[in-house]
Amino acid sequence: MKRYHLVTFGCQMNQHDSDRIRDVLEGSGYAPCETLEHADLVLLNTCSVREKAEQKLRSEVGRLGLLKRTRPDLVLAVAGCVAQQEGERLLRGLPQIDVVIGPDQAAALPRLLAEVEQGGLPQVRTEFDLHEPRFLPAAPRGRAKVSDFVTIMKGCDERCTFCVVPTTRGPERYRASEEIIAEVAARVAAGTREITLLGQTVDSYQDPLGKLPGGQRDEFSATRMGRLQRDETEFPSLLRALAERVPGLQRLRYTSPHPRHLTSALVAAHRELGVLARHVHMPVQSGSDRVLRRMARRYTVAEYRERVGALQRAVPGLTLSSDIIVGFPGETREDFALTLELVREVGFVSVFGFKYSPRPFTPALKLGDDVSEEEKSERLAQLFELSEGQRAAHLARLVGRTEQVLVEGPGERGGYTGRTERNEIVHLQAARDVTGKLVEVTIAEAFKHSLRGTPTDRALLAAEGESGSAGAAAPTAELEPRAATRRSGHRALPLLH
Numbered sequence: 001m002k003r004y005h006l007v008t009f010g011c012q013m014n015q016h017d018s019d020r021i022r023d024v025l026e027g028s029g030y031a032p033c034e035t036l037e038h039a040d041l042v043l044l045n046t047c048s049v050r051e052k053a054e055q056k057l058r059s060e061v062g063r064l065g066l067l068k069r070t071r072p073d074l075v076l077a078v079a080g081c082v083a084q085q086e087g088e089r090l091l092r093g094l095p096q097i098d099v100v101i102g103p104d105q106a107a108a109l110p111r112l113l114a115e116v117e118q119g120g121l122p123q124v125r126t127e128f129d130l131h132e133p134r135f136l137p138a139a140p141r142g143r144a145k146v147s148d149f150v151t152i153m154k155g156c157d158e159r160c161t162f163c164v165v166p167t168t169r170g171p172e173r174y175r176a177s178e179e180i181i182a183e184v185a186a187r188v189a190a191g192t193r194e195i196t197l198l199g200q201t202v203d204s205y206q207d208p209l210g211k212l213p214g215g216q217r218d219e220f221s222a223t224r225m226g227r228l229q230r231d232e233t234e235f236p237s238l239l240r241a242l243a244e245r246v247p248g249l250q251r252l253r254y255t256s257p258h259p260r261h262l263t264s265a266l267v268a269a270h271r272e273l274g275v276l277a278r279h280v281h282m283p284v285q286s287g288s289d290r291v292l293r294r295m296a297r298r299y300t301v302a303e304y305r306e307r308v309g310a311l312q313r314a315v316p317g318l319t320l321s322s323d324i325i326v327g328f329p330g331e332t333r334e335d336f337a338l339t340l341e342l343v344r345e346v347g348f349v350s351v352f353g354f355k356y357s358p359r360p361f362t363p364a365l366k367l368g369d370d371v372s373e374e375e376k377s378e379r380l381a382q383l384f385e386l387s388e389g390q391r392a393a394h395l396a397r398l399v400g401r402t403e404q405v406l407v408e409g410p411g412e413r414g415g416y417t418g419r420t421e422r423n424e425i426v427h428l429q430a431a432r433d434v435t436g437k438l439v440e441v442t443i444a445e446a447f448k449h450s451l452r453g454t455p456t457d458r459a460l461l462a463a464e465g466e467s468g469s470a471g472a473a474a475p476t477a478e479l480e481p482r483a484a485t486r487r488s489g490h491r492a493l494p495l496l497h
């Protein structure tokens with residue numbers, strides 16, 4: 001049996017695409033291989049959003065080229081956004097590559113690999129599936145993940161000037177609501193407890209078959225962003241349909257939304273649906289209207305504040321995180337000070353901060369890159385100092401409180417790890433396997449990025465046959481560092497918005 005080794009760069013969408021690529025490969029007779037040295041096929045699923053990811057691809061291909069010299073039958077495939085963006089050009093610059101496929105072409109992979117393996121020329125397939133969009137459902141495999149992703153849309157119709165995604169992922173295409181509900185129901189029946197709906201602008205969702213009610217009046221219509229006065233999306237209706245038709249679903253999240261579609265209907269869904277997690281990642285990018293205009297974000301800081309403020313009022317205790325770019329062309333120190341002010345005012349508990357870097361095929365290229373690297377680093381450090389401080393204060397406030405923790409599995413150094421409904425990571429001890437269980441926990445200690453808690457049910461602490469006292473050793477502060485570096489707040493980079 002042939003064996004494959006898959007390396008994924010980039011965001012959650014890429015992680016999810018890699019899972020579907022695995023399904024396709026394993027469905028066509030490949031077996032996974034932990035080490036690339038022993039694989040017959042090495043596939044790199046690439047990201048072009050950040051400069052470093054592209055550099056990583058080039059150095060990885062160079063390294064694999066050396067391996068190919070000793071093993072000429074090794075097949076090297078490149079998928080994802082760099083593949084889509086560069087297409088045939090990749091083959092000219094990196095002749096070691098045998099197959100190049102865009103994000104919409106995973107299903108074609110076995111056929112393209114067969115061509116190459118039979119001695120054919122390198123294969124390139126990067127068309128978007130514009131007329132018949134395909135959303136590959138997850139193949140059942142082993143034990144269901146406690147928390148899993150379901151794609152509801154792909155592509156992006158926004159034109160943020162810094163972003164290459166509209167080029168690499170194409171225009172927005174939506175998955176039929178019945179298909180989404182069926183996949184969520186199947187996952188839940190198989191044991192999944194939490195679903196994160198995935199899409200580049202997930203809250204712009206509309207049902208292509210028109211099965212969901214939409215077009216509610218948007219109460220934010222007084223602001224420029226809501227000039228349409230109607231909520232043109234059907235995302236809140238999809239959330240309601242999932243809550244109603246998949247009663248076994250314990251938690252529902254989504255990533256990544258665009259603030260333009262944080263409508264009053266979505267706020268109402270958060271207020272009324274208990275299944276929606278009390279945490280939202282709402283990318284803002286900058287706290288300066290001048291910079292937002294240059295980014296073509298299509299909202300103002302006041303509009304962003306109004307909408308997230310409504311969400312915070314509707315759901316007491318809801319936390320927010322965000323993405324912020326520092327050093328965008330033309331960003332002055334005053335602009336950046338406004339960003340810090342917004343971070344403070346909204347009270348983000350987590351910020352994914354990035355230094356601006358010019359990306360090919362993006363409109364911002366013509367704006368230059370006039371903030372020095374040193375200044376960008378300085379601004380990023382200030383941003384992190386502020387956001388880390390806010391995070392630490394938030395985690396410290398949770399000590400002594402009781403939280404419902406959805407346990408995702410064993411921790412790296414014993415015990416178990418789970419998440420609260422606000423997405424904080426909690427380490428806990430239990431004398432029996434509590435994976436997939438919702439465990440009530442009293443928070444005992446706050447670390448830099450996570451918490452330690454004790455189950456309120458003493459029976460969970462007692463080993464079989466014991467009574468009363470805790471049967472499991474208390475976790476130590478040493479739990480934190482490794483766990484935190486791997487998963488600081490989110491499972492992978494959020495989608496860029």
Ligand code: SF4
Nearest residue numbers: 156158160163165497
């Ligand atoms: S940042 Fe997000 S919303 Fe903007 S173009 Fe990129 S994917 Fe679309």
